[in-house]
Amino acid sequence: MFCRKCGKELEDNWNTCPYCGETVGNVELEKEGNINKSHGKSKLWIGVGVAAVVMTAVTIGVVIGKTDTSTKRGQQTVKENSVGNAEKSKEKKIKEVKDFSSQDFETMIGTSISELEKSGLKKADGKEEYTGLNGNIQVTCQGEMIQSISIEGEETTAPSFHKARLGMSVEEVKNNLAEAYPEQEEAEGMLKFLNLEKKSSVECCFTEEKLNKIHYRVLSEEEVVSYQQAKEEKLRAEFIFPDSDKKYLSEDEVRAKTVGDLMVGRNEIFARHGYMFEDANLKSHFESTSWYQGTVASSEFNSEHVFNEFEKKNVELIKKVEDEINGVNTAFIGKAGVYCTIDDNGNGWTGWIKILDIHNDILTFELGALTPDFYTVMTETAQITSQNTAQYSEYGLTITFTWSDDSNMFVTNSGEISGTDSGIVLDVTDRRAYTWSAEFNR
Template sequence: MYCNKCGKEIPENVKFCPNCGNKIKGKTEDLLEVKEKEEEKEDEKEIEEVKEKEEQKDDEKEKEISKPGLNNSKKKTIGIFIVLLMIIVGLAGYVGFDLFSNKNNPKNEKVNTVSKKSIDKKDKKEGEDKDNQDENNADQYKEDEENTLKETPENEDSNATSSIIEGETAITEDNPNKFTCGYVFPESDSRYLNEEDLMYETSQKLALGRNEIYARHGYVFKTEPYKTYFEHKDWYAQDPSFKGGDSSLNEFEKYNIKLFLKYEND
């Protein structure tokens, strides 16, 4: 048996080396010590494996974070979201400010009030002008009522049998069949005629237009060319009871007859 420290031979069953004083362990103690060392080695090995695994995991995470595609995509998404958010906030602020300014700005209310008053004045003036025109037409009719329409509807004079121009074709006693349908002045019974309607027409055509008003009521003409001319009109129907009095005429017809006479005599 030898000392495990100094290596010298010692007697068996001694507890201390007589040379160095080292405590001598038995076989059982040697086995326990060996076992403890092995366990320590295994523990250290496990600890190292755990550390290696953790290091591997950390390396993998760092690789994922450092990937350019994923990192740039996240940055782009965050950037777009921030820009949209700023736009929405800006628009909301602008609309809110505009509404608030219009609501509390007395100038806008004043402008709107002035515009409304201007429109009302314009409409009122147009209505008054129209009323004045109607009154003038009525007054003109009343002033001339006693001096007009006393002549016979045909207005017989030296020109009664002369040619009556309709467009480019003359109608006389020899060719009364021209223009057998339609009116010379279609609206003479439904509106007030004006100077522009008559100022460029011949006196013969004006006389025909005046007598056309009477013909609508069935007046029986006795002189030419009116007698033959109106007998060939499809719409003309004789009514012997109508003698040409104003009681059967409407206001438009009365006014227009006077206007025809005015331009016939010019």
């Protein structure tokens, strides 16, 4: 039986509940009543328990259902992500460029970063660098500006740079790059081409005379200044008088040179203007310099027209010192210009001689007739043999020009000559007197 107050289970022979002190009373009745109550409570607790179990089961089912659904959804998401990544990976592999041979990477300079990506290059993780062909192409950037481009590897798949391509010979590379990058430096196995105006350089490395690496880079301001200074110093070292076209030379600086240097120094004033030398030593010397370009034949060169005032005075000064050292007291007295005959030889020819140039003991002249028609017969050079004499000797004929002063000369000939114009030549040089013509030298 159970205590009606506290509900504790009691022994049948107990009259008082030892738990709460309640009097048990009629044991049979209490027992029966308690049994009934107990059954009621048991049924109640069983009902509650069943309900709880049912609710728990439902809850567990819901949770399990949700978990299962979430799991399935998670698995589906993972699966979808895996598929997406696989597709992206597949897409990357499809876009990977393995042949850049149709591209010229000089065109990349000055373009946007997106153009690098369009070309097929990949950005390196954590770096402002783009690569291709397993690192054989490397392009570094600073912001949006390309700083360097390096190309090596297989010539069949590598890009070109200003038409220079891996595998080319030294001469082929020079032909492609020299015009755009005019300054050059050369070392063993390497050629460096520079464009100081654009602040850029292209280094080309060679193995067995074949191009195997191209490296372009942007030059800093300091590098450009340094290259310009070195270039200027190297250029000045090729001259005896580097500034003879920009200032008047002093007699002291002229006299400080050897007689050999004086001859070269005087002639370099002519060389600056493209004078083509007939003297083999002078020709060889100036052709060995980096700046000389012979473009004007001696017969066409007119120093009076092309020289500035500095150059005219400096040529005179150098020649004066040269003659003094060589023991020549007076320089050649003849002057350039048109001379006409002032006598009549009875054949109707009025002769004319044009002294085109007097240079380096060489006199260049044209010879012909004014009447009855203006006619040029020959253009030749004569050797200056003294301060007032020059002599032409060719094809069996010798013509001698002798000046009495800077405006008057006497012309004679000796020997024989044949040909269509031989008569004119002999007539206008046969003991003829000539004078410098103001009319034709305006």
